[in-house]
Amino acid sequence: MKNIILIGFMGVGKGSVAREVVKHSKYMTIDTDDLIESMENRKIKQIFQDDGEEYFRNLEKRVSQWLEHSVRDTLISTGGGFYKQKNLKSMATIVFLDSPFDEIIKRIEEHPNAKNKLKKRPLLVDLKSAKELYNQRRPEYLKVSDIVIDVTNKSAEACAKELLKKVKKHA
Numbered sequence: 695m696k697n698i699i700l701i702g703f704m705g706v707g708k709g710s711v712a713r714e715v716v717k718h719s720k721y722m723t724i725d726t727d728d729l730i731e732s733m734e735n736r737k738i739k740q741i742f743q744d745d746g747e748e749y750f751r752n753l754e755k756r757v758s759q760w761l762e763h764s765v766r767d768t769l770i771s772t773g774g775g776f777y778k779q780k781n782l783k784s785m786a787t788i789v790f791l792d793s794p795f796d797e798i799i800k801r802i803e804e805h806p807n808a809k810n811k812l813k814k815r816p817l818l819v820d821l822k823s824a825k826e827l828y829n830q831r832r833p834e835y836l837k838v839s840d841i842v843i844d845v846t847n848k849s850a851e852a853c854a855k856e857l858l859k860k861v862k863k864h865a
Contacts, residue, residue, distance in 0.1 A: 697761070697768050697786035698861055701835055703828050704774035705802045706791045707845055707853070712771040714854030721769040726776050729757050738773070754779060761785055774831070777838050787861055790839035791853065793846045795828040840864055 698721065700708040712723045727738055730753045734741055741750050758779035761770060770786060782788055793801075799821065836842065841860045845853050 696865070697765060697770055698857070699770045699772060699776075699782055699786040699788050700791060701772055701777040701782075701788060701839060702774070702791035702845075703793075703795070703798055703831060703835075705798045706793050707801065707850060708771040708791055710850035711791060711843075711845070711853045711857065712769050714850045715769050715857060718851075718854055719769075719858055721767065723769045723771060724765070725771040726754065726757050726761075727773045730754065730773075733757075751775065751778075758782070758785075777831075777835055782838060787841065787864055788839045789841045789843060789857055789861070790835045791843050791845050792832075792835070793844065795825050797846050798828075 698715070700712060702708055709725060712725070715721055716723050730741070730750070731737055733753065733756075736744075738750070741753070754773065754776050758776070758781055762781045762785040765785075777788075841857070841864055843853055843857050843860070848856075
């Protein structure tokens with residue numbers, strides 16, 4: 695088994711799909727944002743506020759280097775900008791979870807914990823800027839991905855099963 699890296703815009707459901715993949719496979723899962731929060735002993739939002747985005751991206755780089763050299767047979771759920779790491783292809787099959795921007799926002803707003811979901815994503819504070827970021831990133835996600843899963847109107851379980859089938863064919 696090779697690592698799988700989930701990429702996609704913030705709020706698309708990477709964590710939810712990752713948890714479902716674990717239920718239906720032998721993969722372990724880790725989340726890059728959780729690793730960064732543990733390293734720094736503070737939340738992502740606080741890191742952005744205190745030290746800015748560039749500092750955060752450097753933390754992502756450190757995590758990507760550690761993942762490349764230390765992690766095997768794992769599904770890695772990533773933050774929305776993690777796809778920019780140069781070593782992704784060398785460590786995993788890259789799966790892009792795709793959905794239109796409006797559907798992502800709708801999914802977050804309909805979540806029982808919507809307020810916290812929005813609060814922990816500093817780049818979603820301004821929806822106009824967030825949509826511009828989505829429009830910039832989506833072609834980049836498509837470019838770096840090995841597999842694309844359209845998650846629109848699908849359960850996390852259905853997405854996980856589709857992902858596992860496509861990863862098996864890709865191997």
